[in-house]
Amino acid sequence: MKIYNTLSRTKEEFVPLEPGKARIYACGPTVYNFIHIGNARPLCVFDVLRRYLEWRGYAVTFVQNFTDIDDKLIKKANEEGISVAEVAERYIGEFWTDAKGLGVRPATVHPRATEHIDDILSLIGTLVEKGYAYPSNGDVYFRAAKFGEYGKLSHQPLEDLEAGARIDVSEQKEDPMDFCLWKGAKPGEPHWPSPWGDGRPGWHIECSAMAGCYLGKTIDIHCGGQDLIFPHHENEIAQSECANGCEFARYWMHNGYINVDNRKMSKSLGNFFTVREVANVYGYEPIRYLMISSHYRSPINYSTDILEQSKNALERLYTCRENLDFALQHAADGGEAPDFIEKHRQDFINGMDDDLNTADGLAALFNLARDCNILIRDNAKKDALRAASKLFDELCEVLGLLYNRKSDSLDSEIETLIQQRTAARKARNFAEADRIRDLLKAQGIVLEDTPQGVKWSRQA
Numbered sequence: 236m237k238i239y240n241t242l243s244r245t246k247e248e249f250v251p252l253e254p255g256k257a258r259i260y261a262c263g264p265t266v267y268n269f270i271h272i273g274n275a276r277p278l279c280v281f282d283v284l285r286r287y288l289e290w291r292g293y294a295v296t297f298v299q300n301f302t303d304i305d306d307k308l309i310k311k312a313n314e315e316g317i318s319v320a321e322v323a324e325r326y327i328g329e330f331w332t333d334a335k336g337l338g339v340r341p342a343t344v345h346p347r348a349t350e351h352i353d354d355i356l357s358l359i360g361t362l363v364e365k366g367y368a369y370p371s372n373g374d375v376y377f378r379a380a381k382f383g384e385y386g387k388l389s390h391q392p393l394e395d396l397e398a399g400a401r402i403d404v405s406e407q408k409e410d411p412m413d414f415c416l417w418k419g420a421k422p423g424e425p426h427w428p429s430p431w432g433d434g435r436p437g438w439h440i441e442c443s444a445m446a447g448c449y450l451g452k453t454i455d456i457h458c459g460g461q462d463l464i465f466p467h468h469e470n471e472i473a474q475s476e477c478a479n480g481c482e483f484a485r486y487w488m489h490n491g492y493i494n495v496d497n498r499k500m501s502k503s504l505g506n507f508f509t510v511r512e513v514a515n516v517y518g519y520e521p522i523r524y525l526m527i528s529s530h531y532r533s534p535i536n537y538s539t540d541i542l543e544q545s546k547n548a549l550e551r552l553y554t555c556r557e558n559l560d561f562a563l564q565h566a567a568d569g570g571e572a573p574d575f576i577e578k579h580r581q582d583f584i585n586g587m588d589d590d591l592n593t594a595d596g597l598a599a600l601f602n603l604a605r606d607c608n609i610l611i612r613d614n615a616k617k618d619a620l621r622a623a624s625k626l627f628d629e630l631c632e633v634l635g636l637l638y639n640r641k642s643d644s645l646d647s648e649i650e651t652l653i654q655q656r657t658a659a660r661k662a663r664n665f666a667e668a669d670r671i672r673d674l675l676k677a678q679g680i681v682l683e684d685t686p687q688g689v690k691w692s693r694q695a
Contacts, residue, residue, distance in 0.1 A: 236248070236249045236288075236291070236587070236588040236591075237249065237588060237589060237590055238456070238486050238488060238590055238591070239488070239532060239590045240485075240486045240487055240488075241388060241464060241487040241488070241489050242387065242388055242484075242486075242487045244390065246589075246590055247486065249455075249456075249486065251293070251455045252453060252455055252485070255292065255293060255294060256293060256294045256295075256296070256455075257288050257293045257294070257295045257296070257455050257456065258295075258296050258298075258450040258451065258454045258455045258456070259281070259284070259285065259295060259296070259297045259298070259450075259454070259455060259456045259457075259458065260298045260299075260300075260442070260445075260446045260450055260454050260456070260457050260458070260484070261277065261281045261297070261298070261299045261342070261457075261458045261459060262277075262299075262300065262442060262458075262459035262460075262463055262467070262468075263299040263300045263301050263302070263345065264301065264302070264326075264330060265302040265305050265307055265308070266301050266302065266303055266308070266322070266323045266326040266327050266330060267305065267307040267308045267310075267311045267322060267323075267326060268307075268311070268326060268509075269326070269329050269333070269509040269510065269511050270329075270330060270333055270509065270510050271500075271507060271508060271509050271510065272493055272500070272508050272509070272510055272513060272522065272537060273460070273492070273493050273500055274510070275333075275337060275510050275522055275523075275526055276460070276490050276491075276493055276526045276531075276535065277458065277459055277460050277490050278334060278337060278339050278526075279337055279338075279339060279522075279523050279526035279527055279635070280490050280526060280527060280531040280591070280593070281458045281488070281490075282338075282339045282340060282635055283527055283591065283593055283633065283634060283635060284456075284458070284488070284591055285297045285340070286340070286632065286633050286634075286635060287587050287591065287633050290629070290632075290633045291584075295343070296343045296449070296450060297342045297343045298342055298343060298344050298345075298346065298445065298446065298449045298450055299342040299345055300345065300346050300347070300348065300441065300442060300445050301323070301327055301330075301345060301346070301347045301348070302348055302438065302441065303319075303320075303323035303327070303347045303348055303349050304319060304323075304348050304349050304425060304435050304436065305438060308322050308323060309424055309425075313423070318425075319425050320349075320425075323347070323349075329511070332511075333510045333511060333514070333519075336510075336514055336519030337510070337519050337520075337522060337523045338519070338520065338523055338635040338636070338638045339523075339635070340635075343449075344449055346445045346448070346449065348436060348441040348445070349425075351441065351444050351445050351448060352427045352436065354444040354445070354447070354448050355436045355440050355441060355444040356417075356427075356429055356430075357444075358440060358443060358444045358447070358474070358478055359375055359416045359417055359429075359440060360430065361478045362377065362416065362474060362477060362478050363375065365477065365478070366378075366381070367381055367382065367474070367477040367478070368416055368474075369409065370417075370431040371407040371408070371409075372407050372419065373419025373420070373431060373432040373433075373434060374407055374415055374417060374418055374419050374431075374434070375415070375416045375417035375431050376407070376408055376409070376413040376414065376415055376416065377413055377414050377415075377416055377470070377473065377474055377477075378409065378410070378413055379393065379410065379412040379413055379414065379473065380393060380410055380412065381477075382473040382476070382477055384472075384473075384476075385412075385469065385473050386469065387472070388464055388465070388468055388469050388472055388487060389464050389465040389469055391465075393412060396412065396465065396469075414437065414439060414466065414470050415437040416436070416437050416439075416440045416474065417429060417431060417434050417435075417436060417437060417440075418434050418435050418436070418437060419431075419432055419433070419434045420432070420433040420434045420435070438467065439466070439467055439470035439471055439474065440474060442467075442471050443471050443474050443475040443478070443483070446471075446475070446483075446484075447475070447479070452475075452479040452481050452483075453479075453481055453482050453483065453484070453485065454483070454484050454485070455484070455485055455486060456484065456485070456486045456487075456488060457471075457483070457484035457486070457487050457488075458487070458488040458489070458490075459488075459489060459490075460489065460490055460492075461489045461490060461491055461492055462492070463489070464489055468487065471483065472484070488531075488591075489532070490531045490532065491531065491532050491533050491534045491535065492534050492535075493534070493535045493536075493537050494534055494535070494536045494537065495507075495508070495536075495537045495538070496536070496537070496538050497536055500537070508537075510522060513542070517542050517543075517546065518546075518639075520549055520636070520638070520639055521542050521545040521546045521549060522542070522545075523635060523636070524545040524548060524549055524636065525537070525541060525542060525545045527593040527596075527597070527634060527635075528545065528548075528593070528594060528597060529593075529594055530590070530591075530592050530593065530594050531591055531593065532590075548601075549636070549637075551601070551604065552600070552601075552604060552631070552636065552637060553637060553640070555604040555607055555608060555627070556624075556627065556628075556631075556637060556640065557690075557692055558607075558608065558611050559607055559611065559620060559623065559624045559627065560624075561685075561690045562610075562611045562614075562615070562620055563617060563620050563621065563624065565688060566614070566615065566616055566617045566620055567614075567616050567617065568616065568617050568618075569616045569617065569618060570615060570616025570617060570618040570619040570620075571618055571619060571622075572618065572619060572622035572623075573606070573610065573615075573619050573622065573623060575603070575606045576622050576623065576626055579599050579600075579602055579603040579606070579626065579630075580626055582595075582598075582599040582602065583595075583596050583599035583600065583630055583633075586598065586599060587633075593634065596630070596633070596634060597634065599630065600627075600630045600631065600634065600636075603623070603626060603627055603630065604627070606623070607623045607624075607627060610623055649675065649678065649680055652671050652674065652675055653671075653675070653680075653682070653689060653691065655667075655671055656668045656671040656672060656675075656682070656689075657689060659671065675691075680692075
């Protein structure tokens, strides 16, 4: 598999530190509000990365943090007259609702910044001891200029970053580009004791500490949104490599931005949507489909038309899968795996191995669906249908699709009604058959009469 490494700006062969294992750190949300559709993209994309590596046989350790102490949480807590911990707990719960709705698997571990204060303090202490950080009036700052490779991820020298960045200027800093590792306590804010005075961690240091805690000093893949390249990931590299004396992450993956109706998503433009708001109208799965329908590094344009297209594409896949189930119930025994199975599997692998090209992966899945429909039309035998179904399910599982498949079991009352309708039709009592059909339809059961028998499906 080749991965485009932001660090080298080239596609590189993925060679993990340990054969057969992959250690991945993905930056998670700051839990002060509902996640928005921009947050949904890295959630879905890197969930697919993890699924794909596992499908290819890797043992994956996937870490995604919660930032549960931050200026935004403190502001929210003050506005609502509750504690920061209560704000964090509420929106972590809301995150889980949305993540489950999007079909995103829980990470191997979801550490919280406030659970790792000791690890953060130890890391800061090492940086102070080595001269890379310095205390100043209760704060602790990192000396950016002392790290000679600062800017290597964003591919800009320190002076260019300083000229182009919005810098938090403070008299407490030795240099404007120095960034905060520990913030001295302010009245009414949560704080913890430290050798430099009571305070709380800065944003960047928490990820370095938690990545090190769960994945070691050097990890295989670090991923997140493009907006995190500078300063967040740049600062993670600086503080981690200076503290540990070794490479922090071997591969850096960053997903592209989301535009809304061809304009950058922004609260000020009034085109800012939470995942929950969109899911309440369209459901969660079309959002996931949209997020993986383009290559992860390309920008995505969000619009209602594109969401409708995503719904329609999913419906085609659901219909194919339901048709396979129905065909299997009525197919004759025997047959063999069709020739196209291996071709579609390899096409899928070729696409996904090329820097996680989910667009090509989806194309392989739809080509498989087309050939599955031909099998069904030609009354293929069971072994051929089973082989096609197996691959279809595997590819959907890797992409995280079709997780809302309805149960194949009907309760006894509905099953009896279907049998009664079939009997009425045989007796040419079409009025009774139509009455039962309408009754089932009112319960969300849609019937289709086929040469093989009655096919049913549930509809919302």
